[in-house]
Amino acid sequence: MRPAQTLLLGLILLVPVLAFLFLKSFGTNRYALPTFLPDHVDSTQVSGKWQRDTVFHQIGDFRFPSQAGREITQAELADKGLYVANFFSTTCSGICPQVSAQLSRVQEKFRQEPRVRLASFTVDPTHDSIAVLARYAEQYGAIAGKWFFLTGNQAGLNQLAAREFRLSMEGSSLVQSQKIFLVDKNRQVRGMYDGTSEKEINRLITEIGVLLYTYDHE
Known part of the structure; x- marks a missing residue:
């Protein structure tokens, strides 16, 4: 075999090795999702040295009736x-x-992915009764057990939106928002998106896939 052919063969064999090493070294960090809603900064000791670490907010427990009349908890959604x-x-x-x-x-x-659920919380429970939500859910083709439209008492919904998801209030009233949140199994917000933007929803779909991939390869 001539030297040029030998060199070409060597390069062909080397490419897959280099690709594997690149993906192994950089793939995980490249596709890691950020965490949102920091709570506070804590100090931890690692190898005898103190390091500052950000502690991120975990969404608190909730329980609200859905369009089917059954109460839904965060444990059922996040777990x-x-x-x-x-x-x-x-x-x-x-x-x-x-x-x-x-x-x-x-x-x-x-x-077809049972680990992905959707939860739409009304900000107007006085009007949005279970019956009203059921009609709305049907209008948008909500799948039973997949996409939940949730109502409840006003104080509880206000607290969930303002304290847990940190949405702004208009005076003492909660208003609808175009913001969408991606919450992981640790009940932490891993993504925030403009729900009116097709591009942003495409990003949400991609990042759901990334999160599911990390679950499968823990």
């Missing part, structure tokens, strides 16, 4: 893997229909 959350009202004619339509895309993408 399965992850859930996508948003705050809306059925009387909102602006951003809410856009967000709900985009969430329908997310539901369809992960229709």
